[in-house]
Amino acid sequence: MMRSGQVGAVKHIFSIAAALALAAGPLRAEPVRVASLSTVMADFARDIGGDRVEVVEIVEPGVDPHAFEPSPGDYRAVAGARILLANGMGFEGYLDKMRQAVAKDGVEVVVAGDVVEPIEAEQACDAHGHDHSHHHHGSLDPHWWHSIGNARLVAAQIRDAFVEADPAGKAEYEANAAKLDGRLAGLAKWVRKQVAQLPKASRVLVTSHDALGYFAKDHGFEVMAVQGISTEEQPSSRRVQELIGEIRGKGVKAIFAENIENPKVLSEITAETGAKPGGVLYADGLGTGNAGTYEGMMRSNVNTIVGALR
Amino acid sequence: MRGFPLARVLVVAGALVLLGVPVWFMTRGDGVVAPVAAVAKTEGALVDYTVRLTASAPARLSVMVAGKEPAESGDGVREFQAVFPMSESAPEDVAVFADFSQEGGKCAVRVEVERGGRVLKDATLWGEGVVDDVVVLNDP
Numbered sequence A: 001m002m003r004s005g006q007v008g009a010v011k012h013i014f015s016i017a018a019a020l021a022l023a024a025g026p027l028r029a030e031p032v033r034v035a036s037l038s039t040v041m042a043d044f045a046r047d048i049g050g051d052r053v054e055v056v057e058i059v060e061p062g063v064d065p066h067a068f069e070p071s072p073g074d075y076r077a078v079a080g081a082r083i084l085l086a087n088g089m090g091f092e093g094y095l096d097k098m099r100q101a102v103a104k105d106g107v108e109v110v111v112a113g114d115v116v117e118p119i120e121a122e123q124a125c126d127a128h129g130h131d132h133s134h135h136h137h138g139s140l141d142p143h144w145w146h147s148i149g150n151a152r153l154v155a156a157q158i159r160d161a162f163v164e165a166d167p168a169g170k171a172e173y174e175a176n177a178a179k180l181d182g183r184l185a186g187l188a189k190w191v192r193k194q195v196a197q198l199p200k201a202s203r204v205l206v207t208s209h210d211a212l213g214y215f216a217k218d219h220g221f222e223v224m225a226v227q228g229i230s231t232e233e234q235p236s237s238r239r240v241q242e243l244i245g246e247i248r249g250k251g252v253k254a255i256f257a258e259n260i261e262n263p264k265v266l267s268e269i270t271a272e273t274g275a276k277p278g279g280v281l282y283a284d285g286l287g288t289g290n291a292g293t294y295e296g297m298m299r300s301n302v303n304t305i306v307g308a309l310r
Numbered sequence B: 001m002r003g004f005p006l007a008r009v010l011v012v013a014g015a016l017v018l019l020g021v022p023v024w025f026m027t028r029g030d031g032v033v034a035p036v037a038a039v040a041k042t043e044g045a046l047v048d049y050t051v052r053l054t055a056s057a058p059a060r061l062s063v064m065v066a067g068k069e070p071a072e073s074g075d076g077v078r079e080f081q082a083v084f085p086m087s088e089s090a091p092e093d094v095a096v097f098a099d100f101s102q103e104g105g106k107c108a109v110r111v112e113v114e115r116g117g118r119v120l121k122d123a124t125l126w127g128e129g130v131v132d133d134v135v136v137l138n139d140p
């Protein structure tokens, strides 16, 4: 039996140990701060980083990323981050400026365009020269995430950046990234099976702007877009007339709208061609609800496309 | 211009009808254009593609191609083949399904696609229980 003095001492030791344990808790480093200009990369970062990272979305779902201009507050948020995630390939027109602005803060910039297999931007907007702006021959299509193969490359790139910034989390980042990669492989197979239901002759995507080139390349679709590679480009009336002719000529069944912004002529084209509205596609990144994750967004797009063209 | 509202309505209505007739004649052809062109898109001679499946264990096998009846084997076969007439320039994707539910462990199905005696694709798909995937013939 212990005397009361001994009991007191034991209690004391326990409370010191408890205090030490509490103090040791925060020994686990502060989360790695990650700023993201890409809703898709933010989703991967949350998956791979788990509790070890804190993701700040500078460009949020539902915002038109082509029209987005960072505020001084956004610059401050990026400067306070360890890692900045960006699409590159001209998607963020302000990226070079931002990179320079935060260079002194030691922000590591991870650009998807450095690892994906790029495709050239289609000359969809105005093949006839006039009225034209952002993309020129030889420019790349920045909407890389519509190819799941690219998504897997970028997920691996983010994993590597996290391991470098926080080597203590290596095992966790690698395990999370492996799980994500397995899910992406499963998603790719699911997409193949869905698309296989569509005859080749039906694989025509008439969309608001030219964002689905990577998806089209992977699955043998032809893209006919009202606008060019950016939502900022407005179609000429001549382009609209051409498009109406092509849509009729090919007997295209459906025309797709986008979740963010649609040019007014889209409904005009739908009415004039007799094609039905095919539903809403997430062209420029994640949406909300079911389309709030990369996998959900891809499933939603593929279900919409296959459902309307079948 | 005051006075005869009914007469004016009749004149306007008459003018609209007169305008409408030529417009109707000019635009009515549009509906006919699409189907003709849609047929044109699937042009090109059809040739026979033979899809041959070889399973690592007894299974129920099937092959699906867009726009055609699926071909299915009975239960417990190791080999199965089906022929699909498809466009020479743009053949459809070939979806393969193998049900190995009687088997335990890893199973495989080999998919060979032949056209005119030439093997276009030779792929092996792996899985457990159910093996299914899509074989794309001419890579886009």
Ligand SMILES: [Zn+2]
Pocket: A066, A143, A209, A210, A211, A229, A230, A231, A283, A284
């Ligand atoms: Zn876009």
